[in-house]
Amino acid sequence: xxxxxxxxxxxxxxxxxxxxxxxxxxxxxxxxxxxxxxxxxxxxxxxxxxxxxxxxxxxxxxxxxxxxxxxxxxxxxxxxxxxxxxxxxxxxxxxxxxxxxxxxxxxxxxxxxxxxxxxxxxxxxxxxxxxxxxxxxxxxxxxxxxxxxxxxxxxxxxxxxxxxxxxxxxxxxxxxxxxxxxxxxxxxxxxxxxxxxxxxxxxxxxxxxxxxxxxxxxxxxxxxxxxxxxxxxxxxxxxxxxxxxxxxxxxxxxxxxxxxxxxxxxxxxxxxxxxxxxxxxxxxxxxxxxxxxxxxxx
Numbered sequence: 001x002x003x004x005x006x007x008x009x010x011x012x013x014x015x016x017x018x019x020x021x022x023x024x025x026x027x028x029x030x031x032x033x034x035x036x037x038x039x040x041x042x043x044x045x046x047x048x049x050x051x052x053x054x055x056x057x058x059x060x061x062x063x064x065x066x067x068x069x070x071x072x073x074x075x076x077x078x079x080x081x082x083x084x085x086x087x088x089x090x091x092x093x094x095x096x097x098x099x100x101x102x103x104x105x106x107x108x109x110x111x112x113x114x115x116x117x118x119x120x121x122x123x124x125x126x127x128x129x130x131x132x133x134x135x136x137x138x139x140x141x142x143x144x145x146x147x148x149x150x151x152x153x154x155x156x157x158x159x160x161x162x163x164x165x166x167x168x169x170x171x172x173x174x175x176x177x178x179x180x181x182x183x184x185x186x187x188x189x190x191x192x193x194x195x196x197x198x199x200x201x202x203x204x205x206x207x208x209x210x211x212x213x214x215x216x217x218x219x220x221x222x223x224x225x226x227x228x229x230x231x232x233x234x235x236x237x238x239x240x241x242x243x244x245x246x247x248x249x250x251x252x253x254x255x256x257x258x259x260x261x262x263x264x265x266x267x268x269x270x271x272x273x274x275x276x277x278x279x280x281x282x283x284x285x286x287x288x289x290x291x292x293x294x295x296x297x298x
């Protein structure tokens with residue numbers, strides 16, 4: 001039977017996550033040469049190459065990727081088990097890694113994080129803001145924060161955000177040069193500001209009014225991957241932006257932006273915190289989930 005020790009597997013996962021022997025060595029507190037020697041020994045016993053190495057990069061081979069996908073969750077479970085045991089007799093501690101969209105994370109920063117982090121000084125929260133709908137398991141996150149409709153069905157979801165209504169908005173200056181659209185199809189003749197996900201997919205404008213729907217593939221002079229920048233572009237008169245209404249409420253009230261086709265704004269179920277249903281969550285995450293639930297209950 002081929003055996004691989006826990007230190008070797010821990011080192012293997014660290015290298016795979018860092019995509020660097022030197023980065024993994026710093027994280028583990030060992031020398032790069034010792035780490036390289038350990039991996040050569042593991043590859044020799046397995047009779048498999050786990051990494052493709054060049055002077056500039058480290059990448060997993062197909063066999064290495066298969067091993068990584070199996071081992072990483074198991075090591076995570078071991079960490080959770082140790083953290084749970086120690087947390088029961090000590091101050092709760094640990095790292096919570098979150099993947100979130102910028103707008104959905106703002107609510108928790110404002111209303112949940114301050115008290116939670118003050119009450120639990122040994123818990124650290126790391127959030128990666130990304131427009132991409134990350135696979136939180138494969139990418140090593142404990143939980144994600146997204147609109148409810150975007151959450152995979154094999155996850156436990158905790159709703160915390162209000163429903164999100166989308167709005168087409170433009171500046172008065174832009175509308176002085178271009179007559180406001182009267183129907184969704186009129187948008188095709190306008191200069192629209194588009195959103196592109198990190199995956200490369202362009203966001204289509206799906207409008208809805210009293211059971212009628214219209215999906216419009218708009219065109220325009222600018223494509224962005226950040227909603228805040230889309231709002232800035234609309235304020236600057238670049239064109240019409242399709243954004244969550246709550247992100248432009250202040251500008252609409254002040255008259256800096258105008259809501260066009262206001263009756264066609266669809267609503268989507270609001271933001272939620274979600275995590276795998278088939279895994280035992282670490283204590284730090286369980287405490288954070290409960291803090292979110294308490295805030296929702298008011």
